[in-house]
Amino acid sequence: MTSLVRKVAAACLGAGLLASSLAACAADAWPTRPIRVVVGYSAGGAVDLIARTVGQQLAAQLGQPVIVDNKPGAGTNIAVKSVTGAAPDGYTLMLAANALAVNPSLFKPAPYDLAKDITPVSLVGRVPVVFATREDGELKSLAQLVTAAKGRPNALSLATPGNGSTPHLAMELFAHTAGIQLRHVPYKGGSQALTDTIGGHTEIVAVNALEAAPLAKAGKLRVLAVMSPERSGVLPNVPTVAESGYPGFEASVWYGFFGPAGLPQPIVAKLHEAVQKAIESREVREQLAAAGGIPLPGPTAQFDKLIKSEAARYGQLIREAGIQPD
Structure with a gap:
């Protein structure tokens, strides 16, 4: 290796280490100001109530206010666009439901690209x-x-x-x-x-x-x-679809946090840990139970896998049934 090549390699390595160090320092300092959680539905609905309950727990853990920002309209596409267009700094998130995975197939042209425009953080629960x-x-x-x-x-x-x-x-x-x-x-x-x-x-x-x-x-x-895999706590005497003769059938409304593409992994990890602790709190569990739902703790990869599988499942259904948005 020539002297010039060695110098270039050392400089590149140094730049990479510097970038990694800066990212780690930024994650350690985060958050230093309020966090905005976008909800694609009106205030008072199930997603809004769960966002506010989880937000209170996140604020207590992270030491910064968590502000819920309701942006209803266009089947939640307005809300999603406000997040995918935000800076990937951990200060703009969204509590999304199934529409996140459905809309790229339902609307033409697709309003966003799940593979390129979002960073999954954590599931919260399902109803x-x-x-x-x-x-x-x-x-x-x-x-x-x-x-x-x-x-x-x-x-x-x-x-x-x-x-x-x-x-x-x-x-x-x-x-x-x-x-x-x-x-x-x-x-x-x-x-x-x-x-x-x-x-x-x-x-x-x-x-x-x-x-x-x-x-x-x-x-x-x-x-x-x-339509959940198990009976609902608020309707304990009602059988599931699976129990009624259709084993394996399941269709639920799920909730999960995501941020814009490029959200640094150290911030994703910190957010995920905070959401997991929030899910374990009495307040969040009671709010989910009141909605007939259950918490869904688990790794970020679990949410990423769910988004992809739901997008594939409902995308095929939308194409075959010719479903159009309102």
Whole structure:
């Protein structure tokens, strides 16, 4: 090796070590100012409430305020874009749900690239989607729903919070699994879908457990099945879809934190550790339980794998069923 080559190599090595040292120092100092957590839904909803509960725990651990910034609209694409366009410094994050993995297939052109535009940090938890009907309706079980749908293809009306929503996609997945056709009636949110089902305007509704449980307890709604792998804590007497004759079937609303692409690994690790501790707190577990959900602790790789698998699963469904956004 010539003297010039040795000098260049030493300089490059020194630059690399300097960059690594600077990154490590930045991570050690982080955070030095408030952290913004973007939510793609209006205040008061399940994602917003969980973001605020986890945010309080993160603030206590990290020593800086955590501010929830609600940016609803465009199926959460507005919120996602505000994060993917932010500096990768750990001060802008998002608590996302399934729409994060769904939207690149649902919208044309794709609003973002999951492989290039985001850095997964940590899962938080999941809440099951449920099938329900009005309490005095004719359908008493999921088996009866399937039998009725096979006898009258595309006649039974099923309300959801909207085209491309997680309950809509869960309904399409189940219909494909069971070999039935249901007539989809999309609404602008779960509240009106539930109201019209209770009122008899639609026969079935697919929503998350958080929205269905209070109406079921009030005697207005009969929940036929939950789509989580295990029974829901807020609906313990309701069987899962798997228990009802479709082993392995699962469709839940999940929540997880991500940041913009290029988020330094030391900051990702520090954030992940803080989120894991928050998940173990009584406050976060109670908030998830109230929504009918469970915490999902685990490594960052677990969240990354889930995003990829959900994007593939729902992407195929969207293409095959020709699903369009509202």
